[in-house]
Amino acid sequence: MSENPPTKAPWLPPRWFIRTAWVVHRALYRVTGGRFALQRARPEHWGTMRLTVTGRRTGRERPVILAYVEDGPNLTTLAMNGWGEGDPAWWLNLQAHPDAHVVWPDGERLVRARAAEGAERERLWTLWRENNKDLEAYASRRATPTAVIVLEPRDG
Template sequence: MLYGKEHVDRYRATDGKEGHDWNDTTVLLLTTTGRTSGRKYTTPLIYQKHGDDYVIVASKGGDPQAPDWYRNLEADPDVEVQVMGDRFPARARTASPEEKPELWRLMTATWPQYDEYQAKTDREIPVVVLERAAG
């Protein structure tokens, strides 16, 4: 099973032919800038399309603390996204309370464990919308 650095390396090397389809769902690569280090970090994340946008979930398996990638994009919402061979700049934002129910249903339809993760933590798990940057 791929995940982590090996997943990122194989995904990049094959333009997603290896790594995009994973455990009956789909994965993109999200690159954020470290909020303290300034370094680039790439994370493979389950996603779904919603209109022109891409939707991801900052679950960290139900951990009480948000994942580092989410904390990074809170500090700098300008990110890079790769979906298959398509690499593009995007702006990340947390879904509004009005948007979240629909987007949560979209994401739990592809990865039902998100409901389990939310039940494990008091933290409100954010849904993140990635909007392709104009240009």
């Protein structure tokens, strides 16, 4: 009986490249008015949205471009920090100020953020895994679990 050979971890670009890509993506959003930076989610692939949060220390608006997957009326995203250690600043900000604003291909929306827990987290993780075959391998690069964030519509 033979064992499967160990799978090689998927390649990730260096951290400086990932951070530069985030800056370029936000600039592309600003320059084009969002026409080329946002992408609608499809059943087999995540989309991109612009999330604006309130800074936990400064109180200023902090925009970030993130991947999302729809879950009924909610949008979900992963607090992956480019698969680096620690939580991304936008998630730390949302923990302090959970009300935020989303711009996505279907329009704009006010949202309230929370971390998915238990069975809901497992269900949403599976949904994300359907969109990225390497999700488990990327997540294994982090010492801590990757939070699955639920952005629920809110009035206002």
